[in-house]
Amino acid sequence: MIILETDNLDKSYGPVHAVNHLSLTVGAGQVYGILGPNGSGKTTTLSMLMGIVRPNGGGFKWFGGLQGPEANRRIGALIETPNFYPYLSLEQNLKIVCRIKGIDEKDIQRVIRLVGLQERSRSRFQTLSLGMKQRLALGSLLLGDPDVLVLDEVTNGLDPEGIAEVRTLIRQVASTGKTIILASHILDEVEKVCTHVVILKKGVKLAEGEVDSLIKGKEVIILSGDNLDQLTTALSASLLVESFTRDHEDLKVILKGEAKTGDLSKELMEKGIALNRIEVRKNRLEDQFLELVKQDNTLQP
């Protein structure tokens, strides 16, 4: 079943083309990551999907044909920052959410316990720490146990413990078969929790697919030697190499599909190039992500 479908969604802010003809499909039960550096259009995309930013063109459908309030009431969404009334207590704030979504107010205590804020439930929102505010926001989107969650940079501003807690929570929720759409600029996060991913750069879709095939698959080999120029020339000529980048004294190499690290080492040795260092890094997502984002042409998995 398709939960969300966008068709050439487009948004410009003056000269800035924030989202450029974006088409996505999110299926039921997927944990769908929207990955991209800052300013790549992630928040704008989610804002359009939740009806707070008007698209300039294109369209989208939730649940096979819904849009606007009717769809939103079935989704738990957190865009950017937690937005609550600072002078109201946690319970009062959640009461407002329940009344908007038409949820039984008994559910408030459940979610407050779920995010571990039961001792603060009568405190005013403004007295909470940043991490607690974020947890309350997560609690609020779990009200009524929605089938779809939309999360935008949820771990922003949290300490490592908070980040781990939030990720555990997301995985728990995902394991119950819910669909989660998650925007993040942190690869590690996407890799750890998502099943599917779309990579955006300046509003353009660079790649879309399963996380395993898209960003987990490739290895990066770090090489260094005394004569880097010679090494560079050899790598450019090699048929085993898909691409490489220079990072200070190191060269980061990505091999073609079937090629093995040993083959490359042998080839270089035959050319009489001595290496000081050869290191294989698995899942160096950062490198691959940067690699992907650097290329301007659209890439299909």
Place this chain on the structure above:
Amino acid sequence: MMKLLKIESVKVLSYRVFQILAILYAGAFLLSVSVFPLLKLNTQLANNQDILNLKTLYYFPQIWHTFSYFAAKSNIFLAIIVIFLVGNEFSYNTFRQHVVNGLSRTELLQGKVLVILCIALANTLMVFVFGMVFGFIYSSGYAFHDIFSQIYYLGIYFIQAVGHMLVAMMFAVWLRNKTLSMVLLIIYQYILEPIIRLVLNKYVLVNIGLYFPMRIITKFIPLPDIAITEMIKANTDFKDMTTALPLWLNLALILGYCTIFYFITRRILVKRNL
């Protein structure tokens, strides 16, 4: 409708600024109506006859006119309450969150209109209660059927209050900033529009100023008759008081303006990104 009211009630009733401003408003009104009849104005004429007994303003049914007039004078407080309530939704990003949670933009606005109607109703009730109390204290010898003969002034007060708050809401939605909205509303109401009215009255068409929104919203209820009008007439031989617009026209204009303000606000809210 009930749903929106229930949502708004949580936000409004626990809001300290609202509580304080509401108490201030009621206090200011009570104070002004209690102090006014004690004033001794220098209104004696040559023959040493005091033509102006302020206490007569508190007799039934005149009191409805007097109290509505006073209450309308302080409606700017109500407008400021509305600017705070609407401005908060922008500064806390809660309008945005409401839409994310599943309210339509029109519902956001309807919720606020309901709050405005409730505030206006509560104030009209307050004026009514004070009016009854003071009327019974000051009136001597009233006929029961006469007590309520000018009660329609309360209705006019209600519409004025709603109009004033709708203008405030329009400013707050347009500017999305409490301080700026407040400053601009005050400048417009007390400086800009009066100047425009003066200039137009003088150079374009006499009395055209009577048709302006803030003129009607703030000055729909004229000064209670016997007091100052009598004074002016007696003192200056002033025969022709400025002709005011007939009641029905004033009513039609104020309702028209309310409708226009509502739709302008709606258009801004529906079109813009939140």
